[in-house]
Amino acid sequence: MTFDHYDPEFARDPYPTLAQLRERCPIVHSDDHDGYWMVSSHELVRHVALHPEVFSTQYTTVPPQFAFGEIRIPPLQLEPAEHTRVKQLLTPPFGPARAAALEPSTRAAAVALLDDLVPKGRFDASQNFARLIPTGVIGQLLGIPEEFDRLTSWVKRMIEHLTDNIDDVMAAGMEMFMFMSDLVEKRRVDPGDDLVSAILASEVDGQRLEPVEVVMSSVIFVLAGIDTAWSTLGCALHYLATHPEDQQRLRGEPELLETAREEFLRAFAPIATARICKEDTEVGGQAIKAGEMVLVSFPSACRDAGEFEAPEEVRLDRLPHRHMAFGTGIHRCLGVNVARMELRVALEEFLRRVPPFRLDGDEGEAVDWTLGQVRGPKQLLITF
Numbered sequence: 001m002t003f004d005h006y007d008p009e010f011a012r013d014p015y016p017t018l019a020q021l022r023e024r025c026p027i028v029h030s031d032d033h034d035g036y037w038m039v040s041s042h043e044l045v046r047h048v049a050l051h052p053e054v055f056s057t058q059y060t061t062v063p064p065q066f067a068f069g070e071i072r073i074p075p076l077q078l079e080p081a082e083h084t085r086v087k088q089l090l091t092p093p094f095g096p097a098r099a100a101a102l103e104p105s106t107r108a109a110a111v112a113l114l115d116d117l118v119p120k121g122r123f124d125a126s127q128n129f130a131r132l133i134p135t136g137v138i139g140q141l142l143g144i145p146e147e148f149d150r151l152t153s154w155v156k157r158m159i160e161h162l163t164d165n166i167d168d169v170m171a172a173g174m175e176m177f178m179f180m181s182d183l184v185e186k187r188r189v190d191p192g193d194d195l196v197s198a199i200l201a202s203e204v205d206g207q208r209l210e211p212v213e214v215v216m217s218s219v220i221f222v223l224a225g226i227d228t229a230w231s232t233l234g235c236a237l238h239y240l241a242t243h244p245e246d247q248q249r250l251r252g253e254p255e256l257l258e259t260a261r262e263e264f265l266r267a268f269a270p271i272a273t274a275r276i277c278k279e280d281t282e283v284g285g286q287a288i289k290a291g292e293m294v295l296v297s298f299p300s301a302c303r304d305a306g307e308f309e310a311p312e313e314v315r316l317d318r319l320p321h322r323h324m325a326f327g328t329g330i331h332r333c334l335g336v337n338v339a340r341m342e343l344r345v346a347l348e349e350f351l352r353r354v355p356p357f358r359l360d361g362d363e364g365e366a367v368d369w370t371l372g373q374v375r376g377p378k379q380l381l382i383t384f
Contacts, residue, residue: 003030003038005062005272005295006163011369015312018300027284033063036274036293037286042304042324044284048275048296049329052080055275055294057331061373062274062295066162073220074213076331083330089209090217090334093198099337102140106342109136110349118353122360125241125350126234126380133346134229137338138222143194144183155226162372173219180218184211195221221335228270229339231376232325233346235268236261238367238377239314240351241359246316251351260316261344266323267314269302272373273327298324299375357384 003021004010010017018040021028026041039045048055057077072078075086113132117123135152139145157172184196188211191197199214209217240247250256275294280287288294302323303311326333333339359366360381368379 003028004032005038005373006033006371008369008371011371011375014299014375015303018297018303019312022300022304027286029286034293036062036295037283037288038272038295038297039283040297040300041284042301042307045296045298045301045324046328047283048294049324049327049331052083052330054278054281055296056278057273057275059276059293060274062293064274064276064293065166066372071216073216074209075217075334076220080330085204085207086209086213086217087330087334088204089202089207090199092202093195094334094337096337098141098195098198099341102137102338103341103345105140106133106137106345107349109133110346111353114349114353118355122381122383124379125237125357125382126230126377129350130234130237130346130376130380131226131230133233133342134226137229137342138225141195141225141338142183142218142221143187143192143196147179150179151222151226155223158223159227159370159374160378176219176222177215180215184214184218224333225335225338227374228333229342231270231370231374232265232268232339233343234377234380235270235375236264236343236347237350237382238380239264239268241357241380241382242363243314244356244358246314247351247356249316250347251356254348254351256316257344257347259319259321261340261347262321262323263314263316263318264343265325266302266308266318266321268376269299269323269325270374270376271325271327272297272299273331274373295373298327354382355384357382359383 021040026044027037027039029037039048060076075083075090078086110133113129117128135148139148139151154172154176158169161168187196188200196214196218199209250260273296275296277288277290277292277294279290302325305311326336360383366381367377370376370378
């Protein structure tokens with residue numbers, strides 16, 4: 001079978017294909033990208049994610065060369081024992097208090113952007129809003145708000161050129177590594193009130209992270225923190241632009257925003273991640289050999305009818321939420337508190353300041369979707 005997650009047709013609307021796979025073949029092999037398996041049901045996605053001793057995060061992309069080669073990015077690409085040590089040290093600085101501290105600056109940034117955009121009557125809600133909110137948050141988080149343009153450039157190059165200019169992707173990655181190396185050294189000598197300083201000071205049982213571990217962790221914070229939040233916010237705005245009745249409901253019932261946010265995370269979970277099988281095993285009745293790649297579709301798992309009633313429907317008041325938009329198991333996202341805060345604040349201010357909005361043109365003209373393992377609108381033209 002051929003199944004290519006970089007197919008533009010799939011990116012435009014992956015959900016019918018994913019529903020078909022869950023129903024007919026929840027684990028399927030594709031010959032694309034040197035061959036890989038994909039799991040799509042909630043049960044099998046959860047199984048793979050909860051067995052890191054069998055399904056390693058040594059490589060998290062299909063194909064593997066789209067990642068950082070043999071470089072291991074902590075904590076994501078570490079094996080369980082080492083992962084535990086690193087994540088214990090990284091988790092405390094990401095608590096709810098840090099998200100709360102970032103809320104005023106996040107809200108101020110959203111307000112400033114919209115005050116500039118709304119008088120124009122139309123704008124690209126992806127490039128000019130959804131992309132910029134998490135970029136600003138990451139800049140504040142790392143204590144480098146003045147490097148907004150540099151952060152933007154790195155993420156755009158590493159995401160948009162992934163399939164057509166791998167040399168520039170690697171160059172951007174190296175630039176980021178060198179910058180973060182300098183930043184970690186500065187914070188080691190002169191700590192501040194930022195995430196890098198907090199991580200350098202984090203201590204568990206007398207252990208601290210090595211500076212190089214902090215550098216590599218900071219690299220993944222930038223990439224994952226911007227790309228995934230950008231995609232989720234963009235999907236939420238796309239949904240509201242194409243579903244005026246729910247847009248009107250959220251305007252009239254702003255108290256629904258907390259549950260609506262979780263429903264957007266479930267319905268538009270942005271990330272499919274990859275694992276490499278460490279030993280011969282079996283998943284869903286299929287034999288998987290050591291060395292084979294497995295693509296783990298959290299977006300598909302979040303629409304499994306075995307877990308969610310009417311999963312293809314977006315229900316703003318859906319409760320309870322058991323989605324896996326942030327992953328599950330030991331590799332569940334560290335930044336959930338920050339991500340939830342910025343998504344809530346961005347939607348609050350957007351609905352407060354932008355009049356009832358719709359796509360500026362038909363779907364094909366107004367929207368362009370990213371390809372690969374993180375899906376979101378890289379262009380979202382709206383008017384009002």
